[in-house]
Amino acid sequence: MTATPAVSACPFHGSDRARQFDPFGPEYQTDPAAALRWSREQEPVFYSEVLGYWVVSRYDDIKAIFRDNITFSPAIALEKITPPTPESLEVLKSYGFDLRRTLVNEDEPVHMERRRALLDAFAPDAAAAHAPMVRDLVRARVDAMAAKGEADLVQSLLWEVPFLVALHFLGIPAADHDTLRRYAVAHTLNSWGRPTPEQQVGIAHSMGQFWQYADEVLTRMKADPTGRGWMYDMIAANRADPEVVTDNYLHSMMLAVIVAAHETTALAGANMMQRLLADRAAWNELCRTPALIPNAVEECLRHSGSVVAWRRIATRDAAVGGVTIPAGGKILMVVASGNHDPRKFENPDALDLWRDNTAEHLTFGYGSHQCMGKNIGRMELRIILEELTRRLPHMELVPQDFTYLPNTSFRGAERVLVRWDPALNPAPRPERDFVMGAPRRQDIARQLRVAAVTAEAEGVIGIRLDHPEGAPLPGWSPGSHIDLHLPGGLVRKYSLCGADGAWQIAVLREDAGRGGSRWLHDSLRAGDMLTVGGPRNLFRLDEDAPFHLLIAGGIGITPILAMADRLAQQGRDFAIHYAGGARGRMAFADRLARDHGARLTFWPGDAGRRMDLGAILAGAPPGAQICACGPERLLHALDALAGARPDCTLTVEHFAAAEGLLDPAKESPFAVELADSGLTLTVPADRTLLQTLLAAGIDVACDCEEGLCGSCEVAVLEGEIDHRDQVLSRAERGRGDRMMTCCSRARAGGRLRLG
Numbered sequence: 001m002t003a004t005p006a007v008s009a010c011p012f013h014g015s016d017r018a019r020q021f022d023p024f025g026p027e028y029q030t031d032p033a034a035a036l037r038w039s040r041e042q043e044p045v046f047y048s049e050v051l052g053y054w055v056v057s058r059y060d061d062i063k064a065i066f067r068d069n070i071t072f073s074p075a076i077a078l079e080k081i082t083p084p085t086p087e088s089l090e091v092l093k094s095y096g097f098d099l100r101r102t103l104v105n106e107d108e109p110v111h112m113e114r115r116r117a118l119l120d121a122f123a124p125d126a127a128a129a130h131a132p133m134v135r136d137l138v139r140a141r142v143d144a145m146a147a148k149g150e151a152d153l154v155q156s157l158l159w160e161v162p163f164l165v166a167l168h169f170l171g172i173p174a175a176d177h178d179t180l181r182r183y184a185v186a187h188t189l190n191s192w193g194r195p196t197p198e199q200q201v202g203i204a205h206s207m208g209q210f211w212q213y214a215d216e217v218l219t220r221m222k223a224d225p226t227g228r229g230w231m232y233d234m235i236a237a238n239r240a241d242p243e244v245v246t247d248n249y250l251h252s253m254m255l256a257v258i259v260a261a262h263e264t265t266a267l268a269g270a271n272m273m274q275r276l277l278a279d280r281a282a283w284n285e286l287c288r289t290p291a292l293i294p295n296a297v298e299e300c301l302r303h304s305g306s307v308v309a310w311r312r313i314a315t316r317d318a319a320v321g322g323v324t325i326p327a328g329g330k331i332l333m334v335v336a337s338g339n340h341d342p343r344k345f346e347n348p349d350a351l352d353l354w355r356d357n358t359a360e361h362l363t364f365g366y367g368s369h370q371c372m373g374k375n376i377g378r379m380e381l382r383i384i385l386e387e388l389t390r391r392l393p394h395m396e397l398v399p400q401d402f403t404y405l406p407n408t409s410f411r412g413a414e415r416v417l418v419r420w421d422p423a424l425n426p427a428p429r430p431e432r433d434f435v436m437g438a439p440r441r442q443d444i445a446r447q448l449r450v451a452a453v454t455a456e457a458e459g460v461i462g463i464r465l466d467h468p469e470g471a472p473l474p475g476w477s478p479g480s481h482i483d484l485h486l487p488g489g490l491v492r493k494y495s496l497c498g499a500d501g502a503w504q505i506a507v508l509r510e511d512a513g514r515g516g517s518r519w520l521h522d523s524l525r526a527g528d529m530l531t532v533g534g535p536r537n538l539f540r541l542d543e544d545a546p547f548h549l550l551i552a553g554g555i556g557i558t559p560i561l562a563m564a565d566r567l568a569q570q571g572r573d574f575a576i577h578y579a580g581g582a583r584g585r586m587a588f589a590d591r592l593a594r595d596h597g598a599r600l601t602f603w604p605g606d607a608g609r610r611m612d613l614g615a616i617l618a619g620a621p622p623g624a625q626i627c628a629c630g631p632e633r634l635l636h637a638l639d640a641l642a643g644a645r646p647d648c649t650l651t652v653e654h655f656a657a658a659e660g661l662l663d664p665a666k667e668s669p670f671a672v673e674l675a676d677s678g679l680t681l682t683v684p685a686d687r688t689l690l691q692t693l694l695a696a697g698i699d700v701a702c703d704c705e706e707g708l709c710g711s712c713e714v715a716v717l718e719g720e721i722d723h724r725d726q727v728l729s730r731a732e733r734g735r736g737d738r739m740m741t742c743c744s745r746a747r748a749g750g751r752l753r754l755g
């Protein structure tokens, strides 16, 4: 166990807004993401005096903290955020209450050792085995309410189903629901609420009774350990290795996991139904297109998740978002705010069922402690949504005020009242099951209509897309791209460049390419339908920069055009340099000259004008952001020259390598032999072993894909491993009998045999 170090520096230097921040006030309680919008924009890491915590609100900063669980220990994840009164401590003592660490707040190395010992129950097949039970539970409750015409969805479905699933998963016999509901409320207020001293005493009694209840159940289970469920796995682990899975650990886990598995999912369900029914267009779309359900669940977890904040403590002085958090500094990561960070999610406040990166939300945490039960939670929410859209698509929200239990971290409406006309209950569409795990990005794409195909320059066409029913398409920010799914399984990225938010792209015909642009040029006509992913933005304008130098080569003008439009609209100072083979082949030349003429320099090659990058960079005002898109040689040249201007920031768009994990120039390919099937695969230099196994149809669990969470482990029978994860201990590495497939490889020139 890591000792909690004392805070060593005086942190009270924040702004007025930071001083006024109140996580128990109505603003945060109503909408934590909106309450921290100012922080995301102006002061992403600040000290809250009210709370005694450093508050972190941006996506990347939160993820960086989750990623490093040594510098940022999870030890305080369940600590009482409101210090306990002596009276409440006395009450707890009288019950023998002794809740200690429970995975989620454990430090390394013991955490990973226990996590891995207990991971099997969460493997995709094991989790999927619970689906029929979940389906039966949901169906029975929908049957019971279908003829009534009205319901509180929380009371009749959303609270009880995750509760019974949690008990079933753990192997605990069904118990007294009302008592456990009281315990759950007490647990939330105890850890994350601001109860009065009198309330603290009542909560302490409930917690004490919960502790004793867990003890009774556990004693019964230990007396007959032949049952099935995760608690039985733990009992077996306790027998096999009482040092790692201790008696107190069993008891603490029993209490903590009931809450971890139940309340998180129940509250997420309440938020999901509230959010979807409040957006009739989204709800109707989901009733029509059930294939969207897995992504809709993910988008609801992002937009209105049940875990809105999570905690860490700094074990040493450490920089986060440019601010030094002192050793001992307590940190509140407002994941709901990170989930609404426009640097990560386009139009973050909109609910977009087609958002193709929504599964990267932080509601399940991230890294080595990331929620182990996330696929079970997902599965429950999907089945609930599937049954409700199938059976009661005409249900609507009753006008109501939603109420929440006041606390910093767990959030979900206490009631969701709905009504429908039972006379209109439809014949349900056929039932549908979903593959376990996060939705796959390639499955999340809209069907859009080609509104127009226009000639933009020699060899360049413009394509404008719209919604087939005329509905508005989501807005996008300059630098965003969309993915076009083309015949032959090709997926191509194109930057959006339409004026006034139109979904317009430009496509250069590339005869030497794999055929995507040729097909678009030769075959696409107005009125055709296209499958489109996105928009996403990996090429962002820093709107705080004092000056923007926009540099485009050839078709790289498309994002640059959108950036210029935006900067002009804001009355900002910028310059555009646009190089191309010949003026006639340079798309949007006339529009640029018309709209941005005074700021534009053309560099057409046929006029003998080669872009003088050195001079252009030398002339940039101090602090400028240089945004560049074009051929690789242009970007390389810029990269080499940018060293002379350390005061400026260079931001470039590399479509090809935007999301690559490996640098192929530094890696070697290697062979893996699979002992079970006798199959031999080659892992190329630019792919991970995990990607290669998945591409070959071999099921390997994975979560973080960064060597942090331990889920992609495989056994190694022969061969020398180049370990690159943070999961295995030095001793385990030394044994050489296992590896993390998402990042580790064979030693150069080697070959591996996997068990």
Ligand code: HEM
Pocket: 066, 074, 103, 104, 105, 115, 166, 169, 257, 260, 261, 262, 264, 265, 268, 305, 306, 307, 310, 363, 364, 365, 366, 367, 368, 369, 370, 371, 372, 373, 374, 376, 377, 378
């Ligand atoms: C951990 C959220 C459902 C079991 C966590 C964490 C969060 C979370 C935020 C901490 C992550 C971190 O520190 O990085 C949720 C949400 C759920 C959900 C939002 C539902 C929508 C479940 C279910 C189970 C479960 C259904 C069990 C069946 C766990 C366990 C951990 C955990 C065991 C501790 C993992 C570790 O520290 O290694 N969950 N959870 N959760 N969750 Fe969940």
Ligand code: FES
Pocket: 701, 702, 703, 704, 705, 706, 707, 708, 709, 710, 711, 712, 713, 725, 727, 740, 741, 742, 743
């Ligand atoms: Fe997380 Fe490999 S360690 S997926």
